Amino acid sequence: MDFGMMVAQLGEGMVVTAEIFFLTLLFSLPLGLVICFGRMSGHFLLRTLSKIYISVMRGTPLMLQLIVVYFSPYYVFGIKISAAYRFTAVILAFALNYAAYFAEIYRGGIESMPVGQYEAAQVLGYNRTQTFFRIILPQVVKRILPSVTNETITLVKDTSLAFVLAVVEMFTAAKQIAAKETTILPLMAAGVFYYLFNLAVAAFMEYLEKKMSYYR
């Protein structure tokens, strides 16, 4: 196999990796906020359930969660699993897992907000929704950006776990080529790909941080 073909095959894996990455963020970022609301709710049952959810999602391997999400429709509901469900299961498991981490990051950010911001908003007549979305959330986003960057960089590398469900993302593609051609070159190339991907992620997050640095 020549170098060009190897890059092409890795490229296909790369597209899958990017899909997992972006779809996971798309679903887990808002879902994390919902779980965070549950976790911070005054409702005991809601709060406890959210706490258990976060604890389980953070306390068990993502690899196991992928398997559970993939097989549970069959074992729990007796639904026949189609091949197309594989990719869906990957996204579902990743989103559910990352949402738990994001929920805790949000909570940390929200709890770090000075109570004076809420009180000023209340006296000015903002309702709770307005207070949260106009006053609190924008400031929380700025505060949590560094932690979100960390999580996002971990996600880029975690995408390789999709191999458990035989979804051929970049790392799996690299391993397959490496095994067939008995060379570690594809693995090295994959490493470079991950690194470049994360370089781009870090650059984008830095841009966001800069954009929000107009205030303190």
Add this chain to the structure above:
Amino acid sequence: MKYLEIEHLKKTFDNLQVLKDISLSVEEGEVVSIIGPSGSGKSTLLRCATMLERMDGGSLSYLGERAAWEENGTCVYAPKSELKRIRKSYGLVFQSFHLFPHFSVLKNVMDAPVNVDHVPKAEARLRAEKLLGQLGLADKKDAYPHQLSGGQQQRVSIARALALQPRILFFDEPTSALDPELTGEVLKVIRELAREHMTMIIVTHEMQFARELSDRIIFMEDGVIRQQGTPQELFGNPDERVREFIGKFQA
């Protein structure tokens, strides 16, 4: 007309009774200063009056409208929609400003009128610019709070409160977070408001200021109003505790 009426207000924080039967009414145009030692309950009184804190007993009305009253030994509050309307009758200026750091000065002042009172944007902007001009902040409207001095930040927060056109303005030690040279510029603004007959209730440690500006001074101690009267009455004929307190400021 009675702008604010508080009767038999009681407030307890975990077994500590901070306010014991406080009654206070404020007439239109009146400037009332509240003085007293640390921990006497001045802030708590303001926080109960502005509904940042729930009262445990007593009643609270603004412009004759009841916000809270006592029923079977507990304090009940008016329905949410009524409270929302009643809240429009007052503003509060905090000791540490609590400006919104992510909003420019202009947005700090016009955001609530636009989003809470639904004032058209253009009108809210005019109103905000006019207020900022009056408070000597015309050239700061595009700045962000962290770029301003404490005195400027406090003036922005006064503008922010005034932009909603409240009938009563509460101040909780508006100059305590400021250096002496910045205190003057904020006191000047409050003096200006008094001249325009703004109804104000001011918690302050600035004795001289309270004395020259107030129609009435209230001395609080241990959760009760110990003495009150015109500045002449209070400073001319202080009871023993008041004399001791005032004495500390002259030393």
